Amino acid sequence: MSRIFALIPAAGMGKRMGAGSNKQYLLLDGMPILARTVSVFEAAPFIDGIYLVSPEQEIPFCHSEVVDRYGFSKVRSIVPGGAERQHSVCNGLDAMAGAAADDDLVLIHDGVRPFVSQQVLKTAADAAMQYGAAVVAVPVKDTVKVVRGGVIAETPPREELWLAQTPQAFRYGLIRDAHARAKAEGFLGTDDASLIEHQGGEVRIVTGVYRNIKITTPEDLVLAEAFLKGKG
Numbered sequence: 001m002s003r004i005f006a007l008i009p010a011a012g013m014g015k016r017m018g019a020g021s022n023k024q025y026l027l028l029d030g031m032p033i034l035a036r037t038v039s040v041f042e043a044a045p046f047i048d049g050i051y052l053v054s055p056e057q058e059i060p061f062c063h064s065e066v067v068d069r070y071g072f073s074k075v076r077s078i079v080p081g082g083a084e085r086q087h088s089v090c091n092g093l094d095a096m097a098g099a100a101a102d103d104d105l106v107l108i109h110d111g112v113r114p115f116v117s118q119q120v121l122k123t124a125a126d127a128a129m130q131y132g133a134a135v136v137a138v139p140v141k142d143t144v145k146v147v148r149g150g151v152i153a154e155t156p157p158r159e160e161l162w163l164a165q166t167p168q169a170f171r172y173g174l175i176r177d178a179h180a181r182a183k184a185e186g187f188l189g190t191d192d193a194s195l196i197e198h199q200g201g202e203v204r205i206v207t208g209v210y211r212n213i214k215i216t217t218p219e220d221l222v223l224a225e226a227f228l229k230g231k232g
């Protein structure tokens with residue numbers, strides 16, 4: 001029976017948020033964004049363990065203000081991050097090596113997507129169990145233009161365009177090897193699925209929800225507060 005782990009990269013600097021402190025610790029209705037995200041995985045009965053990735057100097061803070069403060073018993077380790085998201089995820093996968101078998105699943109999820117639901121976690125895990133690699137995504141709502149030199153070069157057919165979110169779920173051995181190969185070849189992607197695509201592998205899309213936003217810029221905080229009020 002495969003076990004299911006969560007790997008949550010939270011080692012970014014939040015430059016686009018411009019908050020002067022790391023955005024993963026900004027409070028949403030009194031609770032840090034990262035703690036909200038971890039709480040969804042902690043509550044999922046099928047998640048066996050959680051690995052967090054944090055800037056090295058913030059690991060003690062992450063321990064006290066997230067893991068201990070909210071009593072997250074499934075967190076197994078807080079791993080130091082790297083310069084890019086891909087490096088942070090790679091460090092997390094390396095740290096799991098002693099615990100995860102090749103056939104186990106890992107759900108990789110941005111620490112700053114706190115509105116992911118139990119249903120979405122389950123859908124992603126089920127798809128990865130069946131196909132080996134699955135990404136949660138939503139269809140684009142707008143018309144997308146490819147622009148070169150300030151001029152529209154192309155208008156791709158909208159029905160082919162999806163916005164990749166997280167979780168992105170994989171067999172542990174598959175994504176570990178894809179990260180190792182990307183590192184060896186100097187390939188840098190903005191998500192984990194692109195590393196499988198880069199080596200010619202197939203990744204399934206599962207339909208997510210628009211509400212699963214990545215908190216990136218100040219407008220996203222307004223949206224996040226509105227989601228929380230709506231819930232209340």
Ligand SMILES: Nc1ccn([C@@H]2O[C@H](COP(=O)(O)OP(=O)(O)OP(=O)(O)O)[C@@H](O)[C@H]2O)c(=O)n1
Pocket residue numbers: 009010011012013014015016017024053081082083084085086088089110111112113214215216
């Ligand atoms: N070196 C990095 C960069 C990003 N992340 C994490 O990857 C997720 C998605 O990244 P993003 O929203 O781009 O966060 P930042 O890199 O912090 O944002 P920015 O690019 O604005 O600095 C976040 O949970 C972030 O903490 C990470 O673990 N390590």
Ligand SMILES: C[C@](O)(CO)[C@H](O)COP(=O)(O)O
Pocket residue numbers: 085110163164165166190191192214
């Ligand atoms: C993984 C991701 O959240 C999928 O949308 C995204 O690619 C992260 O990108 P960023 O460059 O770290 O914002």
